[in-house]
Amino acid sequence: KAGVTQTPRYLIKTRGQQVTLSCSPISGHRSVSWYQQTPGQGLQFLFEYFSETQRNKGNFPGRFSGRQFSNSRSEMNVSTLELGDSALYLCASSLNQGAKNIQYFGAGTRLSVL
Amino acid sequence: KNQVEQSPQSLIILEGKNCTLQCNYTVSPFSNLRWYKQDTGRGPVSLTIMTFSENTKSNGRYTATLDADTKQSSLHITASQLSDSASYICVVPTGANNLFFGTGTRLTVIP
Numbered sequence: 001k002a003g004v005t006q007t008p009r010y011l012i013k014t015r016g017q018q019v020t021l022s023c024s025p026i027s028g029h030r031s032v033s034w035y036q037q038t039p040g041q042g043l044q045f046l047f048e049y050f051s052e053t054q055r056n057k058g059n060f061p062g063r064f065s066g067r068q069f070s071n072s073r074s075e076m077n078v079s080t081l082e083l084g085d086s087a088l089y090l091c092a093s094s095l096n097q098g099a100k101n102i103q104y105f106g107a108g109t110r111l112s113v114l
Numbered sequence: 115k116n117q118v119e120q121s122p123q124s125l126i127i128l129e130g131k132n133c134t135l136q137c138n139y140t141v142s143p144f145s146n147l148r149w150y151k152q153d154t155g156r157g158p159v160s161l162t163i164m165t166f167s168e169n170t171k172s173n174g175r176y177t178a179t180l181d182a183d184t185k186q187s188s189l190h191i192t193a194s195q196l197s198d199s200a201s202y203i204c205v206v207p208t209g210a211n212n213l214f215f216g217t218g219t220r221l222t223v224i225p
Contacts, residue, residue: 004157042217043158043203056212090157100145100207105157 002027004093004106012112018079021109025072025093031055032074033103034066037088046089049074050097078111086113116141118206120216127223131194135219137187137204148205149178149189152218158203161189194223 005024013019025032034046045058049068066076072093078085088110092103118139127133139147146165150158162171162178164187171178175192191198204216 006157043215045213092157102148102160102163103213105150105159107155107157110155 004091004104006089006091006106006109008109009107010110010112012114013081014114015081015083017081018077019081019111021076021078021089021091021111023074023076023091023093023106025074025091026104029093029095029104030072031094031097031101032068032072033092033094034074034076035090035092036060037090037108038086043090046076048097055097081113083113086111116208116212116214118204118214118216120202120204120219122219123217124220125222127194127221129194129196129223129225133191133194133221135189135191135202135221137189137216139185139187139204139206139214141206141208141214143208144182144185145207147178147180147187148207149176149187150203150205152201152203154200161202191221194221196223196225199223 007022031050033048035043037043048056052068063079068074088108090105090108092105094101094103121136148163149161151161152158161176162173164171164180166182177190180187199222201218201220203218206214
């Protein structure tokens with residue numbers, strides 16, 4: 001069974017641009033969560049999608065948005081990039097919605113904002 | 115306030131030696147506690163998951179303990195190998211939708 005796949009692995013953008021990251025969950029998994037990881041802050045929850053609906057949201061500005069498609073694949077978009085958005089963005093999938101379900105993480109997308 | 119704290123922040127040990135990483139949590143209500151290993155440039159991988167009733171759980175050379183009374187967990191690594199060099203993250207879920215992450219312990223195993 002293939003794991004969680006995130007594309008691209010690396011991305012370099014400049015301030016003010018926007019970016020879209022992609023996540024393909026494990027086959028059969030219906031929930032996809034997104035996290036931002038920085039050296040100082042550790043892992044921070046962005047949002048969770050289940051059945052194409054955002055079910056839970058972390059404390060991030062509206063520049064961060066996402067969506068989920070009918071095949072459970074998910075995309076995350078960041079508009080008007082800032083230097084502080086440089087981070088590793090991780091996607092995790094689980095069978096069902098909610099924190100009690102075990103999450104399986106992808107390798108992440110390393111975003112650098114110049 | 116729900117919080118997960120890990121110590122030490124970083125640790126350097128010689129190959130073959132044992133080490134213990136600590137996790138203290140104030141998350142309530144408690145359902146389970148998870149330890150993840152994250153290699154540099156990779157996503158976290160689950161090592162163990164412990165529920166309220168479990169005191170000890172092993173996964174090869176990794177042994178996790180849980181004291182639900184003192185709200186402490188430890189991850190003991192036996193006979194360390196170079197491949198154990200990674201960050202170890204403690205995660206505690208609560209309620210329906212919230213996951214609380216520790217900031218991790220960065221372990222470096224040197225030959």
